[in-house]
Amino acid sequence: MRVSKPITVTIFVLSSTTRSERRFDLHTTIGQLKNKLELITGIPVQNQSIALHSSETDTTPLQALDDDSKSLGYYGVTDWQVLRVTDTDPSTSIVGQLGDISQVEKFELSEDAYAQRQDTVLAYKQRHKIGRFADKEVEEAETSVPHIDIPVGARCEVESTEEDFHKRGTVKFVGPTKFAKGVWVGVEYDEPIGKNDGSVQGERYFTCLPSHGVFVRPDRLNVGDFPVEEINFDDEEM
Incomplete structure (x- = not known):
């Protein structure tokens, strides 16, 4: 029986003091979510204001998750979006009080004094020719994208650590991405064992059903004649 x-x-x-990557069931209600977020952010349930954003750089929220009886699925939450949790009354919470640095005396260093120091990030970059101090030829070589002979539309199988468990699908994308350096291969799995729908952090690279998409490095993927297999889940795993 398939379950x-x-x-x-x-x-x-995201909150004023924390940032983490989490996985939630779409059936989780906002009320249940707030209890989980209190453990993650330290913000009391009654103080939480939750806004859904498409990415960390997107300052305009898609919508507010303000109905405790509704689920994450109701609000259309998808992979790699952002939940920004705001403390509406920081004066009553420990996290809010710890985050108030208005009374803390700040240490300031002029640009000239900073440039003279040898124990700074700037000095390290200068010594090792990193970033804007790097040799142009070396920098161009590091940013070049190698050619990968993996055709879009090919059937493939992704390496799995589970014995006799074949993660098969179709190649949908090959190339550089914004979420990480190097070349990535986007795969649409035959079964809902993926992590996304072809988009990551608000950027779409291909389109497939939710939980069917995944991005892997080319060396974790084999291209060939891999027919579709139906996954049968054991009854003991219900």
């Missing part, structure tokens, strides 16, 4: 797996999303949780 459906819980539908989950991987999202980023």
